[in-house]
Amino acid sequence: MSEIKVVELxxxxxxxxxxxxxxKGRSAFTGFEKKLNSHYKVIWGNQWEPSTKTQDAFYxxxxxxxxxxxxxxxxxVIAEDFSQIPDHDMLxxxxxxxxxxxxxxxxQAAGLKGKKGVLWWSIHKILEKKIEKRKPVKYLMLENVDRLLKSPATQRGRDFAIMLSSLANLGYAVEWRVINAADYGMPQRRRRVFFIGYHKSTPTYKKLLKLKDKRSWIMQDGVIADAFPVNNDSQTQPQIFKGNLSTSLLELTENFNKKAKSSPFKNSGIMINHEYLTIDTTPDFNGKETTLLDIIIKDENEIPSEYFIDENSLKSWNKLKGAKKEIRVSKDGFEYEYSEGSMVFPDALDKPSRTIVTGEGGSSPSRFKHVICSPISGRLRRLTPLELERLNMFPDNHTKLNYISDIKRAFFMGNALVVGIVDKLGRSFSKEIL
Ligand SMILES: C[S@@+](CC[C@H](N)C(=O)[O-])C[C@H]1O[C@@H](n2cnc3c(N)ncnc32)[C@H](O)[C@@H]1O
Known part of the structure; x- marks a missing residue:
């Protein structure tokens, strides 16, 4: 296989x-300076925003x-026109x-069903239908918030267990890791869980099945460990936890981890044939940190005036960013004491930034929007869409189009991922599979 055909959902x-x-042939991880020599080709993509009429991300x-x-x-698409999804190597x-x-x-004959609108089952359906057609999707690379490993609160880890088990039912092995981009020299503290899947028809699956020491795959030999090394000092080996998910999805739904307070899934792991091994790993990185100061626009003439915080709204910003302890009333009329700590205000320039959220855009004061103190004039200002793109390592002005507002551009970045992570995973992955 010289080209890896990809479908991007x-x-x-x-x-x-x-x-x-x-x-343009260059690698995000190097700030688009060095050539990537990629073997990946996205042959079909899908994007539909359910909450709005305009489809700006698609445009x-x-x-x-x-x-x-x-x-x-x-x-x-799956229900009405599945044939438009081409056969592909990687989803x-x-x-x-x-x-x-x-x-x-x-x-009863129809078996089990997931809740309507749950997008995991769309992914699952595509994989299942391609297997039925004898064109299994060989590889998966998926991303989610790290909360997935622990949700829901009443049955910690149940949703992840269902996801892993349903993939095992389709013949996939999965390795996973929670990665915080800033731990590996990237400009944003954004923590997400990444999964890589191998279908049983692939050489990697067969290799994993034979592997006696699966711990070594997590700690140093696997695709994720190669891209994102972890501390693997023989003196301080983290504890290994094992489990089995070979019961039915219905049984997992009803009974998984009902009594325990915490999830059995640690930040790293591997699952094959319904058996999982999971470890809490710590990052091993000695490279340079990228700070907020490194990515911001230094010339204030390039910053539109609405990005500066005016005197009148400063009081509201201070209040929202500050610590609070107040009595609030719940929807059902009960009074309760609400408290929260203070946010760093303005944001520290000498560190990687906090996570961008979808509500980052717009001039109204907010607890979560980034505000920096301009290193030149000392004035307070919000981050521009271009700077938010840099925090996710997108090319400059990737989302800039005449009819797209700055609020929308910020929203896209709140939804997106740190591209440098996928760049590194992709390079390590292609070494394994080509
Ligand atoms: C977490 S974001 C992914 C962002 C993407 N990785 C990026 O780099 O911009 C999830 C996306 O799924 C889209 N989406 C939500 N429901 C969908 C559906 N039913 N069909 C197709 N796309 C959907 C949302 O509009 C959103 O853009």
Whole structure:
């Protein structure tokens, strides 16, 4: 295989694509300075925003990349026009953390069903249908919030257990790791869980099955460990936890981890044939840190005036960013004491930035928006869309189009991923599979 054909689901503005293919042949991890020599080719993508009529992320993606890009609810594509999803080697996407539980269908013959609108089951359906066609998708690269490993609160880790077990049922082995981009020299403290899957028809699956010491795959030999090394000192080996997920999805839904307070899944792990091994690893990185100061625009003449915080709103910003202890009333009328600590205000310039959230755009005061103190004039200002793109390691002005507002551009970045992570994973992955 000299070319890895990729389908990109939940594509947003194309973070996975830029990470895997590079941009104009150059690698995101090197700030688009060095050539990437990518073997990946996205042959079909899908992006549909359910909450708005305008499909701005789709327009950005379509205006930046060639090829087939679908703008329909993915569950509709699967139900009504599955043939438009081409056979492919690798499926990638960042999908939401939702309730993955299953129920028995009323019609017993139809088996189990997940809740409507839960996008995990769309991914699962595509994999299942391709297997039925004898064209299994060989590889997966997926991303989610790290909370997935622990949700829901009433049955810690249940949703992840269902996800892993349903992949094992389809013949996939999975390795996972929670990666904080800033731990590996990237400019944002954004912690996400990444999964890599190998179908049983691949040499890597067969290799994993034979592997006696699966711990070594997590700690040094696996695709994720190669891209993102962890401390592997023989004196201080972290504890290994093992488990088995070979019961039915219904049984996992109803009974998984009902009594324990914490999830059995640690930040790193591997699962094959329903058996998992999981370890809490720590990053091993001695390179240079990238700080907020490194990425911001220094020339204030390039910053539109609305980004500066005016005297009148400063009081509200201070209040929202500050610590609070107050009595609030819940929806059902109960009074309770609410407290929260203070945020660093303005944001520290000598550290990687905090996580960008989808509400980052717009001038109204907020607890979570970034505010920096300009190193030149000392004036306080918010971050521009270009700076937010840099925090996710996108090419400058990737989302800039005439009809796209700054608020939308900030929203895209709150939804996107740190492209440098996918770049590094992709390079390590292609070494393993080509
Ligand atoms: C977490 S974001 C992924 C962002 C992407 N990785 C990027 O780099 O921009 C999830 C995306 O899934 C899209 N989405 C949500 N529901 C969808 C559905 N039913 N069909 C297709 N796309 C959907 C959202 O609009 C959003 O852009």
């Amino acid at each position: 939940f594509a947003g503005v194309g973070g996975f694509r830029i990470g895997l293919e590079g941009w 950005v993606y379509s205006s930046r990349f060639d090829g087939k890009h679908s703008n329909q609810d993915i569950s509709k 990638v996407g960042g999908f939401p953390c939702q309730d993955y539980s299953v129920a028995r269908t009323l019609n």
